[in-house]
Amino acid sequence: MPNLIIDGMPVAAAEGQTVLQAALAVGLDIPHLCHHPDLPPGGHCRLCVVQVDDGPLSASCQLAVREGMSIATDTGPVREAREAALDLILSAHPMQCLTCASNHACKLQQVAAQIGVDEARLGRLRSLTNSAPKDESNPFFLRDPQRCVLCGICVRTCDEVQGRGALAVGYSGAATAVVAGSDVPITESICESCGECVVRCPTGALVHREPRPPAREVRTVCPYCGTGCSLLLGVRGDRVVSVRGEADGPVNRGQLCVKGRYGMGFINSDKRLITPMIRRDGALTPATWDEALDLVAHRFAACHGTTFACIGSARCTNEEVYLTQKFARAVMGSNNVDNCARLCHAPTVTGLKQSLGTGGGTSPIADIAKASCVLVVGSNTTEAHPVVGAHIRRAARRVPLIVVDPRETDLAQRARIHVRLRPGTDVPLLMGMARAILDAGLEKLTFIEERTEGFLPFVQAVMAMDPAWVEETTGVPWATIAEAARLYAATAPAMIVYSLGITEHTHGTDNVLAIANLALLTGNIGRPGAGVMPMRGQNNVQGACDVGCVPDSLAGGLPVRDPASREAVGRRWGVDLPDTPGLTVMEMLDAARSGSIGALYITGMDVAYSAADTTRAQEAIRAAEFVVVQDILLSGTAELADVVLPAAGFAEKDGTFTNLERRVQRVRAAVPPPGQARQDWQIVCDIARRMGAGGFDFTDASQIRDEMSEVAPAFAGIRFDRLAGDGIQWPCPSVEHPGTPRLHVDRFATPSGKARFAALAYRPSAEAPDESYPLVLTTGRSLYHFHLAMTAHVEGLMELNPEELVWVHPDDAVARGVADGDLVTVSSRRGSLNLHAWITDAVSPGTAFMTFHFYEAPTNRLTQAALDPVSKTPEFKVTAVQVRLAGDDDR
């Protein structure tokens, strides 16, 4: 700890600090403009100069502390230099503060006041303002180069925080300016509209379009993806007017992506559901709560047992989802309860449970920064989980990144090695990597011996993967596979990040097992920087599975089949629980189609559009006798319902979400629900009570949490009063327990305590391309949308990404006479869609890509309901399609 003297005062600085940091830490405010605490020093403004040991001046933001140095921050020379630098900066600034959006929040105003401006002195300088035009291309923020002080903070932010590199300081001399891309409007550059630079810009050069100061701010958790960023909702009256990243957020440290920062327009949208609706004469018409609830209770009462099915919402709080499954089991006597994880990460739960004993990610997100190598498989992290993506991009600046993906994603482009496999050939690829590791002798034998079982059969299965065959099957040169494998194995600790590219296959569980195999083979589990991290999609999809909203387990992962677990939970609930696992989402839809579902209760899931093969899914919903949809917006599914119940959104409720690193975080109500909308848990309680059930007398979400803690040992220590700050990562068996950031440190959660290798064989995807459907369609997310309804009600997001496009490789486009922007028909064996084509070599020849965010072109009309036999997750990632110019006949 270097000791120095600042203005005569002894200061104990931390190692590696700059003089400015040391001074600020003890409350000594040296004027500064281009310094930002999150960023490395820039040294642009020179306002922070100090005198060192009575000698020359030095910029304190760049000056490392040294033992015994003596710093003067307010000598004559310092003042003169500071005033001159300030005058110069002001001479190039328009000084129209009253019309500037940053007025009062401007760092330049602050330092000017701090240093002092003498009008006569300043007046001797000539005006050096520029006349560059504003950039108004972005729907969320404005750039005004005239107000730019060239502090470089935006550039450093985009490089260091967002890891994107959209900006740079271009030109030189008087022409020096911040440029986006080749000095184009920012929306034409690779800018992701995250707004991180806007937040940090000290002046009015980068400002939000509608800055509305909030009256108060409420800390809560982002409702979009499973990253679980903490944010502050700014409230004025009953409206949410602003969003900020919470600087103390354990995951995001203040950072947000475009959806988290700018995607909250749906909260106050006039499209929100504000009254219950009942279908009368074929049309949904407004009704009172009493009418609606009576009807629901009445119809549900007639469907006790397995003719009742319920889909819980991965968007709702843990408390609500817990209550939903309790309702299904305790009141309706049915294990037919599931959530949207079935369509995405169910294979993660089944796979990781089988191999490691726990169906959750092994490591905290912060561990990515501790890894020496990051392997990303089937995850377009920068778009689907943007803040985790930024973590990976930052890591990739230091350590090797390997990306396995058929598409050239943003991460793939930054990767040391991009393994561009044929869709659906994950098992051969990952087993091939295992083979290359074994061939090179890079397996960690002690780890394997001490902590795993099933190694021999695994090795036999691996050795059956002949390199030539692997190369042929995956379409990746063996040398590339081997290089990637060796890099991963030899660079410890290494982290694997994967997502739906792994799970959404008919061999999804096998894929997950293959991922776990690699980590076990190389001992990359249970240590800082090593692990397996599934990127879970929805904000609370982890939680929805954890609290038992799945047909085969109860809260905390207790198996339905296990009599003792049933007993324990049933005793607490005062009922006997049904003992056979129920139906999964896709099975419920099949059952409904065949007429065996009497009542279908869907909360907060747009299953009619997000299930594979939507034509079938919609038929199924129509076929169900009685369908209740509870949601915040009139989703496509709600339009098919018999009763629609208006629910409160995340900004209107108290509770918890669990993010993809198993972190249970507090969600807090910021505004009242619109109209007559009500909390989901209240609605469930009301229905239950109307049906005469006990155990639904909660008056507050914390009571539900307390019950859950009693029922599920893994959550025993997770109580609201412990969740004020960083939240708690389960398992957390007692109120003294700090939670478990990292799983499997000493033993695996399997009965034997050892992890299990899986001997896998290749099973081809359900659908192979043929002459009529020669292309393989894969699907994925866009940065600007989540699923369908929420972001559709955020204008700016719609502006940035307004419609569905099908991405086609130039070779395939030429073969079909399709040009960029042409209207094409994409057809599969199940249906067809008309949409515009986007010609790009981001997809490989023979493949096409679509997102699934638009009702106008519902992508899942094309996908098929072929299921992974273990997890029952459909194969969204491999669909055989044809792409033709719209209007062309079948030839």
Place this chain on the structure above:
Amino acid sequence: MRRWASGGRPANDAGPLERAARPVVEAVLAELRADTLPRLERPGLLMPALALLQRWHGSIANGTIAALARSLGLPESKAYAAATFYSSFTLAGDARKARPPALDAALESVMGAERAPEAIRSWGIAAPDGRPGGALARCGSIRPESVDDYRAAGGYAGLQAALAMPAEAVVEVIRTARLRGRGGAGFPTAAKWDHARAVVAPDKVVICNAAEGDPGAFADLAILQQDPHSVLEGMAIAGHAVGAARGIVYIRSEYEDAGETVRRAAREASDRGALGSDFTVEVFNGGGRYVCGDETALLNSMEGAAGRPRLRPPLPTEHGLWGRPTVVDNVKTLALVPLIMRHGSEWFASKGTPATTGPAILAVSGFVRRPGVVEVPMGATLRQVIDEGCGGMADGAELKAIQTGGPLGAFLPADAVDTPICFDAMKAAGSPLGSGGLIVVDHRTCMVAASRAFAEFAAAESCGHCAPCRLGTQQVVLALRSLMGPGACQADLDLVVRMEAAMRSSSFCAYGRSAASVVLSAMRAFADEFAAHAVERRCPADWCSMEAM
């Protein structure tokens, strides 16, 4: 069709312009043999590639930067920022960047400074055998690229001597010769080498700084054109001393032909094994920015970034090109090294002054009879250089001042003409020796106009990184322009003084700290002339039009 915003595009989605530019970019990269470079170093091809594109196509078309950036693994913004930073690239559709006024032309008109690298005179430095022994002694008498000619004239003997010694011993020889770097700062070369030698790293680099951007400096050019092997030999010796196998000559874009000469010489030297068993030399063409002569800016520009200076520490000897320990030495410094190894450090130290040993290699231009490159022992006076080296003042010209140290230097008034040439003595007299360019100013020159020419240069060449220099240089220009016209006033002078002080005390790099020093020195030495402008609105040299139109 409504386009997705680019952030939603796949990162490699290339627009039509970029796709169209791909073949050209691929051709350029093939020519540069990009595939032979390690991934880490590929961004460094940005400038060579831009230079080739410019040469082949006259300017750089839209979309090319994006295509190039992608191929080199750079964000497009960074590549564009670098391309627009340098003055030698013309980007289609870039209206913003008006070319800065060429200082050489301005100086020629104001002060008559013209490059004359072919005229070379070396005297007063005898080898131990009594024959002419200066660094320029061979110039003009050998075929520049010929290893045989160079060897016949005693070349590569220094390297042989060095290779026979341990690295520490080579550094010791340089230390006892008390060689000071000729690039401007006069830093002891042995100290720099020792630092680099002490760092343990597998790859180290020796860079020859041939950025030579000082207006009025052309001695480096003369050596590169006429005796390139002396520089290559010096680099090989440095490589042996610090443990580097790789040498790179960073040459300013205007010296393209000299670069070719060096390239051919290096090839021949390699083919003939003249550089020792494992030392190789490449040539890197710069992009035309004065500040790239600063060694840290030079490193940035070699890494494909805008050539703005880096923060020090770390020093290049610790963390230089691509993070490798790097020694950057000036052309003249390196050309002197073989002499020391051949003739011994005592011989070298016996030439010159105690503070600055060895020969001074100067470029003299302006109002002298015979401008050219002059080599004399350090300690000779400015007067001797003008009179004996350059045949005295030009016809009808009377000495008024000598500008030394380039744009970061100063004007010495005529009465300082007996100052000995030596880093310390010159500094004491008020004008740094710098890299040895002397511009001789005659009595008809208006010092305000001459100052303004330097001020314009300073503003145009500011890298733009920091506020005092970027904006201060502009204020100085505006003040001097005002002084040259009917609005001239004392406040203009005061402002220059204040700006100079601010820049000197708080600029980010050495450029800004001295970017107004030439002007200030003129104001001091020729206060009357400035006062005549400011107070009487009169130009004594009758150069400026002081009357309102």
